[in-house]
Amino acid sequence: MRIGELRFERGIFLAPMEDVSDRPFRRVCRRLGADMVTTEFVSSEALIRKVARSHGKIRLADDEHPVGIQLYGNREEALVEAARVSERAGPDVIDINFGCPVKKVACKGAGSGLLREPELLLRLTEAVVRAVSLPVTVKTRLGWDDSSIVIVDLAKRLEDVGVAALTLHARTRKQMFKGEAAWEWIGRVKQAVSIPVIGNGDVRTPADVARMFETTGCDAVMIGRAAIGNPWIFPRAKAYLRTGIDPGPPERAEQVAVFMEQLREAVREKEERKAVLEMRKHLSAILRGEPNISEVRAEALQQTSVEGVRDVLARYLAGREPVGVCG
Ligand SMILES: Cc1cc2nc3c(=O)[nH]c(=O)nc-3n(C[C@H](O)[C@H](O)[C@H](O)COP(=O)(O)O)c2cc1C
Numbered sequence: 041m042r043i044g045e046l047r048f049e050r051g052i053f054l055a056p057m058e059d060v061s062d063r064p065f066r067r068v069c070r071r072l073g074a075d076m077v078t079t080e081f082v083s084s085e086a087l088i089r090k091v092a093r094s095h096g097k098i099r100l101a102d103d104e105h106p107v108g109i110q111l112y113g114n115r116e117e118a119l120v121e122a123a124r125v126s127e128r129a130g131p132d133v134i135d136i137n138f139g140c141p142v143k144k145v146a147c148k149g150a151g152s153g154l155l156r157e158p159e160l161l162l163r164l165t166e167a168v169v170r171a172v173s174l175p176v177t178v179k180t181r182l183g184w185d186d187s188s189i190v191i192v193d194l195a196k197r198l199e200d201v202g203v204a205a206l207t208l209h210a211r212t213r214k215q216m217f218k219g220e221a222a223w224e225w226i227g228r229v230k231q232a233v234s235i236p237v238i239g240n241g242d243v244r245t246p247a248d249v250a251r252m253f254e255t256t257g258c259d260a261v262m263i264g265r266a267a268i269g270n271p272w273i274f275p276r277a278k279a280y281l282r283t284g285i286d287p288g289p290p291e292r293a294e295q296v297a298v299f300m301e302q303l304r305e306a307v308r309e310k311e312e313r314k315a316v317l318e319m320r321k322h323l324s325a326i327l328r329g330e331p332n333i334s335e336v337r338a339e340a341l342q343q344t345s346v347e348g349v350r351d352v353l354a355r356y357l358a359g360r361e362p363v364g365v366c367g
Pocket residue numbers: 055056057058059060079080081110137139140179209240241242243262263264265266
């Protein structure tokens with residue numbers, strides 16, 4: 041499949057996730073094999089008001105391409121201006137978020153709120169497509185609720201206004217993250233349009249990646265929650281697609297080393313305490329699946345400094361080493 045000049049063969053993408061898909065994590069995922077990454081969503085209004093935090097979010101590293109910058113908003117002038125500002129940051133794609141279900145976004149008529157106003161959604165999209173020369177992609181959901189699933193018709197109209205690819209999280213806004221993603225809609229959308237369709241929702245294992253490709257015919261698969269604290273899902277899924285065998289995660293020491301590298305980079309970019317708190321999601325996911333690990337996890341998650349986290353993890357790893365036999 042192609043998005044503008046980018047070409048992918050059964051691509052596996054990292055999902056945009058607020059407070060998760062920051063630059064350090066995107067770089068780790070790219071290095072380990074994610075074919076494309078996207079920033080956390082960025083408010084178009086905040087970006088054009090020059091809010092420092094928002095400008096920080098669109099700063100990209102040289103080694104993370106291909107990367108998309110994701111914007112949200114519902115005011116045409118703001119979204120267009122934010123797209124132009126974002127284009128200058130040098131991404132490969134501008135992505136528009138029409139899927140965010142959280143109240144502060146959706147109930148103010150942005151994110152998935154726009155699924156109730158398809159005409160406005162299309163007008164905003166078309167305006168952004170015209171305003172930038174980069175490919176514009178859209179990430180959205182099925183509809184507002186079960187009685188208003190609009191995605192098949194909407195996908196066709198998005199294609200008509202020039203969208204380069206569509207990512208579908210196969211849930212309604214009302215579902216938030218509950219229930220199961222209805223993958224059959226990904227297949228229906230794929231049948232209805234000729235632009236690439238990126239399937240998303242409830243892909244938890246390498247086998248799920250293969251199953252989503254097979255059952256929906258989608259062009260790429262996007263992974264969100266299953267990548268938190270588990271960027272190895274990308275190389276594992278790639279190996280699985282190639283060989284049918286999941287090589288499993290690396291040794292715990294390797295996982296901790298990658299985590300610490302990501303944490304150190306995060307601290308170079310953000311205030312230490314904030315970086316450590318945000319990294320808890322990753323840490324909590326890494327420290328699972330072993331007997332007696334819950335105490336270590338509880339202690340590690342209480343830390344607010346890099347040093348504190350490092351010490352807990354070092355003691356944990358030392359305690360796991362096989363005891364040498366003397367004589
Ligand atoms: C913590 C968190 C933050 C998220 N932030 C965003 C976001 O900024 N933009 C977006 O389009 N989706 C966001 N999402 C939704 C994910 O991109 C994805 O669509 C959803 O989690 C379903 O995929 P999964 O089942 O693989 O997690 C977020 C999800 C989570 C769990």
